[in-house]
Amino acid sequence: MRKASILYGELVAGILTETDEGEFIFQYDQDYLDLKDCQPITLTMKLRPVPYVADRLFAFFEGLIPEGWLLDIASKNWKLNPNDRMGLLIACCGNCIGAVSVQPIETENE
Numbered sequence: 001m002r003k004a005s006i007l008y009g010e011l012v013a014g015i016l017t018e019t020d021e022g023e024f025i026f027q028y029d030q031d032y033l034d035l036k037d038c039q040p041i042t043l044t045m046k047l048r049p050v051p052y053v054a055d056r057l058f059a060f061f062e063g064l065i066p067e068g069w070l071l072d073i074a075s076k077n078w079k080l081n082p083n084d085r086m087g088l089l090i091a092c093c094g095n096c097i098g099a100v101s102v103q104p105i106e107t108e109n110e
Contacts, residue, residue, distance in 0.1 A: 003105040004090050006041060008032070013041050015105070016061065018086040026058060027051040041100050057085040064093045064102070 002018045006026070014028040026045065032038050033047060040047050042060040052058065065088045066074050075082045078091045093102040 001107060002086050002090065003107060004086075005103040005105055007101045007103060008039060008041055008099050011035075011038075013038070013100075016086075016089075016102070018057075022055065024054045024057050024086075025051050039099075057089070061085075061089055061093075061102075064096055064100070065089055066092055 001020050004016045005012050006014045006016050011032055012029050013032045014026055017025045017027075019025065028047060028049065030049065033049060038047060044060055045052055045058070062085065065071070065085060071082060071088070074080070074088060074092050078087075080087045080091060082088070089102055090104045095101060
């Protein structure tokens with residue numbers, strides 16, 4: 001299982017999880033939802049306390065991953081398979097252009 005904190009600006013907006021079964025879960029942080037002026041990370045993932053669940057990485061997060069020659073450089077630099085979308089997201093998206101960034105969460109298995 002791999003997890004990452006999803007930040008909106010400096011605030012933790014939620015947690016993205018890839019389960020051992022290959023399922024993806026995004027859950028907004030309740031403290032973030034309790035803020036009076038919180039914003040959704042994307043218009044396709046409205047603010048809600050119920051987690052979003054999918055069998056592949058959500059399109060919004062896919063859009064943060066580099067493409068083309070930059071993807072080639074990132075894959076070779078971090079020795080990641082270009083099909084390891086969660087690995088690429090964690091490795092490459094800690095300092096994205098825009099309000100959203102991704103920070104890895106270390107688990108006991110790592």
